[in-house]
Every structure is written in C-alpha cells, then in structure tokens.
Amino acid sequence: MMGNDRYNAVVVGAGPAGSTAALMMAKNNLSVALLERGRYPGSKNMTGGTVASMPFRDILPEYWKMEGIPLERRIVSDELWLLDGDSAVRMGFTGRRFGKAPFNKHTILRYKFDGWYANQAVKAGAELICNCLAVDLVYHKTGLMSKKVDGVVLEGGDVIHADVVILAEGAQGSLVQKAGLRKRLKPNEMTLYVKEVLELPAEKIEDRFNLEREEGASIGMVGYPTSPAIGKGGIWTNRDSLSIIVGGYLNQIVGKGLSPLQLLDRYKEHPLVKRLIEGAKPVKYMAHIIPKGGFKKIPTLVDDGIIVAGDAAEMISGSRGMDLAMITGKFAAEAAAQACALDRYGRDVLASYEARIKGSFFYRNMKGHKNAEAYFNRYQDSDFLITKATNDLAYKFFEQNLESDKNNMIKMAEELINMQPLGKTTKDILFGLQNWGVL
Amino acid sequence: MSDFKKSVRDPLEHVRIIPDETPHIFIKDDKICITQCENKPCTYYCPSRVYYWEKDSIKVLYDRCIECGACPYGCPYQNIAWQFPGGGYGVVY
Numbered sequence: 001m002m003g004n005d006r007y008n009a010v011v012v013g014a015g016p017a018g019s020t021a022a023l024m025m026a027k028n029n030l031s032v033a034l035l036e037r038g039r040y041p042g043s044k045n046m047t048g049g050t051v052a053s054m055p056f057r058d059i060l061p062e063y064w065k066m067e068g069i070p071l072e073r074r075i076v077s078d079e080l081w082l083l084d085g086d087s088a089v090r091m092g093f094t095g096r097r098f099g100k101a102p103f104n105k106h107t108i109l110r111y112k113f114d115g116w117y118a119n120q121a122v123k124a125g126a127e128l129i130c131n132c133l134a135v136d137l138v139y140h141k142t143g144l145m146s147k148k149v150d151g152v153v154l155e156g157g158d159v160i161h162a163d164v165v166i167l168a169e170g171a172q173g174s175l176v177q178k179a180g181l182r183k184r185l186k187p188n189e190m191t192l193y194v195k196e197v198l199e200l201p202a203e204k205i206e207d208r209f210n211l212e213r214e215e216g217a218s219i220g221m222v223g224y225p226t227s228p229a230i231g232k233g234g235i236w237t238n239r240d241s242l243s244i245i246v247g248g249y250l251n252q253i254v255g256k257g258l259s260p261l262q263l264l265d266r267y268k269e270h271p272l273v274k275r276l277i278e279g280a281k282p283v284k285y286m287a288h289i290i291p292k293g294g295f296k297k298i299p300t301l302v303d304d305g306i307i308v309a310g311d312a313a314e315m316i317s318g319s320r321g322m323d324l325a326m327i328t329g330k331f332a333a334e335a336a337a338q339a340c341a342l343d344r345y346g347r348d349v350l351a352s353y354e355a356r357i358k359g360s361f362f363y364r365n366m367k368g369h370k371n372a373e374a375y376f377n378r379y380q381d382s383d384f385l386i387t388k389a390t391n392d393l394a395y396k397f398f399e400q401n402l403e404s405d406k407n408n409m410i411k412m413a414e415e416l417i418n419m420q421p422l423g424k425t426t427k428d429i430l431f432g433l434q435n436w437g438v439l
Numbered sequence: 440m441s442d443f444k445k446s447v448r449d450p451l452e453h454v455r456i457i458p459d460e461t462p463h464i465f466i467k468d469d470k471i472c473i474t475q476c477e478n479k480p481c482t483y484y485c486p487s488r489v490y491y492w493e494k495d496s497i498k499v500l501y502d503r504c505i506e507c508g509a510c511p512y513g514c515p516y517q518n519i520a521w522q523f524p525g526g527g528y529g530v531v532y
Contacts, residue, residue, distance in 0.1 A: 131527030
C-alpha cells in the first residue's frame, strides 16, 4: 500500500488544512503521505459556505484559472437578517468589484472541492492514501526521559513512519486528544449544524437573489432559525443549487429539547425563506460540529515531532474556519520544512509554527472574542431579544400611522427601554455582531 | 419538539452510507440511561436519528450515523463511546 517505509511528513486528514500542508511540503521537495479516512477527500465534510480568496491565492495564485477547479459562485452580496416570525431587519452589502478577479470569496461544495484540492498536493508529489484511518501515534525514544512522535498507526496495525506528523483530522481531534495536546470540549464549546443542498436552476437563483451569471450571494440569519437557542441559519448560492444550514450551541440544543432536523424543516417553512427555496429539490443532507472553545481552549499546537492544524487545533474565529485551516496548514508546512532542513524535529524547532499563529490576525480576533462563549452561555436569550426588538421597532418605524414624528420616536424609545436595560441591549448587540461573524 | 419519529420525513433519503461490519458507537453503561437520564436527549439532538428508546434501553442504529461528531459531547452523562468507522466506511457525501 505504501510507496515508502518512511516519509519526511505524514498528514492526517485531506481537508483544507491537511491538503494545504501536503501541497506546500511537496513543493518543498519533502516526501509526504496524506491520509484520508473517507473514500475520497471531502466525502465526510461540510461547510456553509465559502472559501476566502485572499488566503487561498496566497497558496495557489490565480487559483480561479486552474483546470477543473470546482468553484460555485463569486460572492458579491452579503447579508445579515435579523429574522422574526413574519419579518426581517436586513443589513447587507453588494459590491460588484467582488465579482471580478481576484474576488473576495467563492461558494464551494466540499464533496467536490476537497478532492480537487488534495489532487493539487498529489500533482506536487504528495502521496494521497484514501480509506485510511489513523488510530494512534508511534513514538521514538530520543533520550532517557524523552520521546518524539515518529509516525502513525493505522487500523489493522500497519505503521507509517515520519519525521513530522501533522494532525489535520478535523473537529473531533481524536488523535490530538490521544497525544494529550487537547482537552475534551464541553457541549457549550461547540456548535452543531445541519445542512441541505437544494437543486435549483441557475436562472432561478439569479432572479431570486438579484445576481448576474457567476455572481453569488450569502445570507446569514439569526433569531427565528434557531430560537430559542443561540445559533444561525444561512443560505448560500451555488452554481445550480442552494446550500441551507441551521444550527447552534450544542448545550442549548440539548438543554432546550431541540432537534436540528426539525429546526431545519421549520426554517425552510419560514415565509421569507420559503420564497427563496421554492421548488428547489433536496439532494444532500449533512451535519457537523464546529469547535467553538475559542481562545481559552486552543490546544497545545506543537510537541516533539507533531503539529496540529485547522479544526483539530480549534482554529475557528467567528464564521471563519476553512481559510484559517488553509493558513495554519501553510504555517505547519513551513515549520515542517524548516525542521527537515535542520534535521531536528523537537518542540523547540516546531515552535516557529506556534509563534506564527500567535502573531496572526485570527489569533488576535480569537483573543478579542474570548468572552463571547461565556456570554452566550449566560444570556441564551440575547439573539431572540435583539431580533424581536429590532423587528418590532422596524414595524413601528416603517408604519404609516397617524402620530407625529416626535410621538413615534418617544414610543419607539419607550419600547426599547421597556424590554431590558439599554446597557444590556448594547452588550447583546456587540457580542451578537461577533458571534454572527460580522465583526 | 417531541415525537418527531412519527411526523418528520427520513433525513437519510439523500444520504449514502456504507456501514462498517462492526458498530462504531457504543453505550457505555445501559443502566445510566434508565436510572439517571430523564430526557434521553440523544434521541432528539442526533441529526440523523441514530438513537431511539425501546422498552428499557437506548437502541443504536450505527448504520444511520453521518459522523457529525456531536453525540459523545451532547450526552449529559458522557455515556456514549463514539469512534470513527473503519477507513472507507460510513457516510459518503
């Protein structure tokens, strides 16, 4: 099965983090094994979602011109809806510049994209091994009291040896836990999302979402989709399908007796959502957790002979995950290449990976948002209150009534103050913006 | 949101699953489900309805699992042992 007994690096998981790492290392002439437990890369993966252009073109410049790349649409329109029972307060932006190279983000479907992306690593010289589940790590003694990770054990007992192991195994992080680098997450430190892909002809998508050919839209929605829990719904336009997702914090789903599947069905029936997906045919159903432990739960990122990247390293900031996976995969590849050049694989050398993460924009974002999870655990009604209040106010604001403007303003102010103290509302909105991925 | 088994469509209509020969999900201690767990949340938070309650125990339909990863964390008693199915088995999106 294996071409070599020993590789410079073995990468566990052929998602955005793993394939990036494998691609960059192979380009640096390292021998790389890229392991995927599924039948093909992307066969077990789910995103909302979009891939951001800026980090991606840092890895593959002008990727959008590459042969066969399964990009869906170029996002030109981004909206956030505060969705209530029969109304929505909408915020959004449409920028046609984002429809032209180098673009801002593209919608993708992981079951198409990941295979293409892993194949770029293969073209660069990495060896992709599918149907391959790594179940443990192997160690090599480096001293009386010390050892380094020196490869992985596959189910059935085969061993693949490598100087560096990069764990990019995704949200579950079972090998990360086995290596003692990550603590078990609590249910309030993760979200659970379900998704459907709904087929709809391209012309209908363009009509309904006010788009030109190739252009795409994304709509994030809070409030109604997951009420009474904190969470989010969303719709993305693909080439000839829509992605619709809904989900929220797992502890709230469990505690409030919510069924994610029923949330999805209820969301699809909302009068303002229904008209967007009318006549679209479900072709896929999927579900996945997202680690939301945040800054306080970032695992140990390196140890002797081992690096952790992507979701396995809980590199999630707001709604961003896939691009951070690519960036951390790239950082990991560079640290591994450096280690191979030095022929030293200890924590001290691989620490350059950790240093680069700590200097990154997303690390600062995660640090800045570190109290959000605690806030949402404590104030599980905050999304609901904001959505309710803004929609009630909007009804008042837009209603053509028989009162003077001044009286209307007073009434609206009273309503807002009667709901809860103004300071709390401000806080709800601030934390909300972080959680919704707007800040 | 109770009793969805009777009212809601089967979510797996459009999902391809190649079940492993042996289960990858286990209930660690059946007694905990009976004596301590009041709401049996696994029967509703699991997105593909792997779990259902029958007579005196939780039944596990591991061949319905789409590997979302939530069940070991969502169980209030950490009573679910979940691991990856064997390489090439399980859900194929």
